[in-house]
Amino acid sequence: MSAQGQLPTAVGSTDRTILDACADPERFRSLLRAWLGRTVPPDWRRDQAAATEKQQFAFQRWWFGELSKIGMATAHWAADWGGEALDVACQIIFFEELARARAPSNNMFVSTLYQLPATLFAAGAPEQRERYIAGAKAGDLWCQGFSEPGAGSDLAALRTAAVRAGDVYVVNGQKVWTSYGQFAKHCLLLARTDSSQPKHRGISMFVMDMDSPGIELRPIRQMTGQAEFNEMFLQDVRIPVENRIGAENAGWAIAQSTLSAERGLIIFEQSERLRHFLSELLTCAEASSWLRDDECRREFVRIYAQAVALTAMIREMLEQNDAHGTLAAQELPVYIKLHYAVLLQKLGELLVRANGLPGQLMRADIATGGVPSGNWMFDYLASWSWTIAGGTNEIMRNIVAERILGLPR
Amino acid sequence: MDTDLICALRENARRVLTDRCASDQLHRFVNQETDRYDAKLWRTAAELGWLALAVTEEHGGLGAGIVEVAALQEELGRFLAPVPFHSCALVARALALWPRDVIRAEWLPRLATGEIIGAVGPFFPSSSSLTAVRSSSAWKIKGECAPVLDGEIADVFLVSVSTEAGPGIALIGRSTGLAVSTLSVADRTRTVATLRCQNIEVPADHLLCGSEAAALSDRLADEARILIASDSLGGAQAILDTTVEYLKARVQFGRPIGSFQALKHRCADHKVSLEANKRLLGRAMLEFGTAQRATWTSLAKFSACDCYAALAADGVQMHGGIGFTWEHNAHLFLKRALLNQFLFGDSAQQQDRAAQLLIAAKQPL
Numbered sequence: 001m002s003a004q005g006q007l008p009t010a011v012g013s014t015d016r017t018i019l020d021a022c023a024d025p026e027r028f029r030s031l032l033r034a035w036l037g038r039t040v041p042p043d044w045r046r047d048q049a050a051a052t053e054k055q056q057f058a059f060q061r062w063w064f065g066e067l068s069k070i071g072m073a074t075a076h077w078a079a080d081w082g083g084e085a086l087d088v089a090c091q092i093i094f095f096e097e098l099a100r101a102r103a104p105s106n107n108m109f110v111s112t113l114y115q116l117p118a119t120l121f122a123a124g125a126p127e128q129r130e131r132y133i134a135g136a137k138a139g140d141l142w143c144q145g146f147s148e149p150g151a152g153s154d155l156a157a158l159r160t161a162a163v164r165a166g167d168v169y170v171v172n173g174q175k176v177w178t179s180y181g182q183f184a185k186h187c188l189l190l191a192r193t194d195s196s197q198p199k200h201r202g203i204s205m206f207v208m209d210m211d212s213p214g215i216e217l218r219p220i221r222q223m224t225g226q227a228e229f230n231e232m233f234l235q236d237v238r239i240p241v242e243n244r245i246g247a248e249n250a251g252w253a254i255a256q257s258t259l260s261a262e263r264g265l266i267i268f269e270q271s272e273r274l275r276h277f278l279s280e281l282l283t284c285a286e287a288s289s290w291l292r293d294d295e296c297r298r299e300f301v302r303i304y305a306q307a308v309a310l311t312a313m314i315r316e317m318l319e320q321n322d323a324h325g326t327l328a329a330q331e332l333p334v335y336i337k338l339h340y341a342v343l344l345q346k347l348g349e350l351l352v353r354a355n356g357l358p359g360q361l362m363r364a365d366i367a368t369g370g371v372p373s374g375n376w377m378f379d380y381l382a383s384w385s386w387t388i389a390g391g392t393n394e395i396m397r398n399i400v401a402e403r404i405l406g407l408p409r
Numbered sequence: 410m411d412t413d414l415i416c417a418l419r420e421n422a423r424r425v426l427t428d429r430c431a432s433d434q435l436h437r438f439v440n441q442e443t444d445r446y447d448a449k450l451w452r453t454a455a456e457l458g459w460l461a462l463a464v465t466e467e468h469g470g471l472g473a474g475i476v477e478v479a480a481l482q483e484e485l486g487r488f489l490a491p492v493p494f495h496s497c498a499l500v501a502r503a504l505a506l507w508p509r510d511v512i513r514a515e516w517l518p519r520l521a522t523g524e525i526i527g528a529v530g531p532f533f534p535s536s537s538s539l540t541a542v543r544s545s546s547a548w549k550i551k552g553e554c555a556p557v558l559d560g561e562i563a564d565v566f567l568v569s570v571s572t573e574a575g576p577g578i579a580l581i582g583r584s585t586g587l588a589v590s591t592l593s594v595a596d597r598t599r600t601v602a603t604l605r606c607q608n609i610e611v612p613a614d615h616l617l618c619g620s621e622a623a624a625l626s627d628r629l630a631d632e633a634r635i636l637i638a639s640d641s642l643g644g645a646q647a648i649l650d651t652t653v654e655y656l657k658a659r660v661q662f663g664r665p666i667g668s669f670q671a672l673k674h675r676c677a678d679h680k681v682s683l684e685a686n687k688r689l690l691g692r693a694m695l696e697f698g699t700a701q702r703a704t705w706t707s708l709a710k711f712s713a714c715d716c717y718a719a720l721a722a723d724g725v726q727m728h729g730g731i732g733f734t735w736e737h738n739a740h741l742f743l744k745r746a747l748l749n750q751f752l753f754g755d756s757a758q759q760q761d762r763a764a765q766l767l768i769a770a771k772q773p774l
Contacts, residue, residue: 279773282764291764294757301760302715304767305689305708308774312688335681398670400677405653407667407676 014071022090029093032072036101039066044104049363053227056108057141057183063104064139073106074113074137076265081117082133088322091265092315099272108180110266111142111188118261119188119205123246123254132186132207143184145175145208145232146255153395155190156199156252160234162191162206164248168238169193169206171214175232177389181217182230184210189239190255193248205251205258207243214238224381225362259390260333264321267336268314274307274344277374281351290354299350306343310336331404338396341386348380415480422484425453430488432738438491439597439741445562446600447491454492455523463498465505468517475632476694478502479639486643489741491598493526493559495636500527500567503629504580508621509614512580516565528559530568530604532630532753539570539606541577541616548572548616550579550609558752560602561591568604569626570616577618578626581611596744631706633753635697638690638713641749645683645717648724648742652676655728672727679720686716704766704774711759717746 018035021028041047048059067073076091077083086094098105106113116136120129136142151158160173171191181187187208194202208215214237219227246254281287281300290296317332352359359376373379387393401407429450438447454460463478464470478498485494501520504513519525530537537554554568570577581587588605617625653676656667667673686709693709696702721743725732732739750756767774 275773279767279771282768283771291768294761297764298757298760301708301764301767302712304763305712306685308692308705308708309685309689309712312692313685316688331684335684338677339681339685394670394674397674397677400680401667401673405673405676405680407653407656407673408665409668 015069016071019071019075019084019086022086025089025093028090029097032094032097033101035070036097036103040101040103045102048104053180053182057180060104060106060108061139061141064106064109067106068137068139073109076113077117078121081121081129082137083117088318092268092318095265095269095272098269099276102276105269105273108141108183109139111144111179111184112136112140114261114264114266115144115188115258116142116186119245119254119258122257123205123250125242125245127242128207128245135185140185141180141183143178143181143187143210144258145178145187145189147177148174149176153392155255156203158190158192158203160189160191161195162193162204162239164193164241167241169241169244171206171208171234171237171239173234175234176220176229178217178230178232179228181210181232182219186210187232188245188258190251193251197249200252202249203251203255204248205245205254206239207245208237208239209243212237212239222381223384224378264318264333267340268318270340271307271311271314275311278304278307278347280374286355286358293354296350296354300354303343303347303350306339306346310340310343313339334396334399334404337391338393338400341383341393341396344386345380345383348376348383351376352380415477418477419480419484421457422459422481423487425457426484426488426490429453430490435489435491435598435738435741436736445591446493446559450490451492451523454494459494460497460523461521463501464517464521465501465513468505468513469521470501470517475502475635475697479635479690479694482636483639483643486640486745487647489598489644489647489738489745493528493562493599495633495640496528496559496563497523497526498636499529499629499633500565502632503529503567503578503625506625506628507580508617512614516580525564526559526562527565527567528557528563528602529629529633530554530557530566532569532626532633537569537571539568539579539604541570541572541579541611541618543572543613546613547610548579548613550581550606550611553603553605555603556592556601556752557589557604558599558601560589560604561600566604567629572616572618574618576623576626577616578622578629579611579617580615581606581609584609586610594744594748596741596748598741598745599748601748627703630753631697631702634706634710634759635690635694637749637752638686638693638710641713641717641746642683642687642690644742644745644749645679645686645713645720648717648721648739649676649679649683651738652724652727655731659729675723675727679716679723682716683720686713689713701770701774704763704770707754707759707763707766708774710754711750711756711763714746714750715756718743718750721746 018031021031048056064073071084072094075084075086079085120132146155148158148160160175162169162171187210189206189208190203191206192202193204214235216233217230220229220231221227313332313336355376362377363375402409458471459481461470462473462481466472482495497520501517504516507513520527531554539550539552539554541548541550550570564583566581568579570579586607586609589602592601592603594601656672657665659666690709690713693705696705725739725743728739731737
């Protein structure tokens with residue numbers, strides 16, 4: 001089956017059979033499982049192994065479209081977001097079944113599916129919600145323009161400037177780590193609108209159309225060999241005033257809503273895939289030799305225990321979020337992020353070491369399957385994206401130590 | 410028992426133990442040689458109904474489940490309480506499943522009031538050389554078993570034995586022919602003993618063998634592991650709290666040393682490890698009645714104990730010189746942590762057991 005290049009089906013033709021079964025979780029699960037069995041192309045991993053980023057994107061759009069047909073692409077969105085407001089128990093089942101079926105992941109759509117709605121519904125004007133949400137549901141890709149060469153962990157030090165000129169802002173500066181910017185239609189952009197204020201207080205949030213004149217993207221090749229990220233140079237890019245989200249200089253607080261959207265379901269999907277991956281590892285032929293080695297086996301079980309602890313923490317967080325209707329738990333997301341990043345890297349390192357030279361062979365990477373992919377060296381290298389992105393381990397430790405344990409700065 | 414009752418139990422325990430297990434009292438206890446447990450605190454525990462918690466209702470107890478018993482053990486671990494609650498709760502829970510009612514009626518009411526203390530043998534492979542031979546209406550037991558937590562102070566023992574019909578489990582009281590010798594373990598908040606049996610005679614209904622015994626032994630050992638894990642997380646929380654408070658108060662180079670990332674980042678890692686292990690243990694208790702009990706228990710046991718040991722060791726280091734002194738509590742936590750790691754199967758044994766079960770299961774836990 002060649003899925004590449006196919007576009008998602010138009011919104012409006014949603015078949016709600018599976019969604020409507022959610023009152024009966026076991027029926028929901030069995031319908032979903034049957035649908036996955038019919039829909040996930042059996043050879044997609046092999047087909048995607050040598051695909052270019054463009055082909056991978058086309059494949060993910062196709063998958064996004066298939067999920068849209070049964071209402072599952074935006075099932076986690078609240079009803080007032082235009083989503084299906086699927087209850088958390090069924091969202092959990094959904095990700096369990098995706099992992100069980102080794103289905104493709106929608107990781108290119110993280111900004112689209114999580115950050116965009118979280119931002120618009122925290123601070124967007126009604127007409128902004130109307131304008132962008134329908135497009136997002138139809139598969140418009142969004143990217144994020146937050147980090148800069150001089151503003152990484154210290155994001156509020158960003159210097160990209162947006163200067164008001166009549167009914168537009170003129171933007172100049174440089175962004176970095178813009179994931180999939182080359183495919184994106186819109187960008188959530190942070191820029192400085194008042195440099196006389198303390199650094200957190202002079203920042204605004206914008207929607208920047210990626211086809212605006214003055215945007216130049218240069219791919220950044222990562223140590224995995226992939227080029228997921230871009231540098232983004234902005235020269236006299238004109239953004240209409242109506243594209244500003246929230247009040248001028250209120251962007252920092254809005255960005256917190258954007259970023260907190262990441263710490264929930266995405267990591268649950270990751271942890272479910274990890275759970276199945278670990279289980280498959282225990283029975284796969286490559287593992288059978290190193291599992292006989294006492295040190296490797298015990299180290300593996302130590303990591304396994306951390307992985308099931310991770311799942312338990314995430315489920316508790318999802319239940320708390322569900323009970324309070326928001327990201328209620330302030331502590332658990334921090335623990336989860338740090339715990340997952342550390343465990344993924346330990347696992348990656350163990351599997352490279354345990355597999356000897358074959359562990360170091362760079363097989364073609366599989367970006368759409370999520371990490372771990374079973375490609376030992378690739379997975380290990382990719383683990384740094386979790387220990388660095390979205391708050392480095394060191395920043396996360398500062399947060400735990402200072403905000404939770406109350407240790408002095 | 411519901412969540413509110415568990416909260417009430419915990420609060421009650423904390424209030425009593427804050428008063429009765431304060432640092433100076435604990436040090437008075439570890440510095441003396443006559444008493445092997447805090448008998449005064451034990452009497453209070455009996456009066457408060459703690460000892461009745463694990464005993465079935467028909468025998469004068471409260472019939473609580475593993476979650477409630479574990480909650481109390483966690484509080485006792487937090488305060489390093491020198492009382493044999495762990496052992497008594499285990500004996501009570503195992504006897505509740507003993508197939509002879511006369512035995513339950515004989516021992517359980519006395520465990521509920523604290524009149525007697527129980528202890529359990531090691532219950533993991535090759536740690537008991539006790540053998541039982543059937544002679545007409547009784548069993549004769551001989552051999553040695555160690556380590557037996559609280560063995561020195563116990564009146565009644567549940568021990569694993571080997572019989573001609575396979576592994577068995579025996580209930581033995583103090584009698585001639587039973588020699589209990591104390592091992593001088595570094596952890597002075599508890600005692601560990603070796604039992605030597607020289608042809609002790611026990612009535613036929615005091616020994617189970619076959620599948621009945623195997624199921625009970627496995628369950629008993631897993632309950633022991635859950636309680637040890639609970640004790641460990643209580644202790645880990647306490648030494649982390651103590652360390653964090655010290656880092657906030659201790660000033661060097663003109664600033665609290667807790668402001669140094671070299672220290673605060675370690676505290677952060679310990680905190681995350683502790684929070685993760687609380688969820689792992691919580692999940693293991695939820696799964697205790699399922700077919701995956703053994704896997705979850707082994708994962709939770711080694712993981713909680715390793716967390717405690719790492720935290721206690723680093724707690725000593727982060728306290729600097731004061732942490733190296735006898736007067737400080739840090740070493741008491743470390744010693745209890747290391748004994749916990751060993752009891753009822755050390756980390757390597759638990760990891761091997763979990764690996765074997767996970768490989769056989771062929772599906773995610």
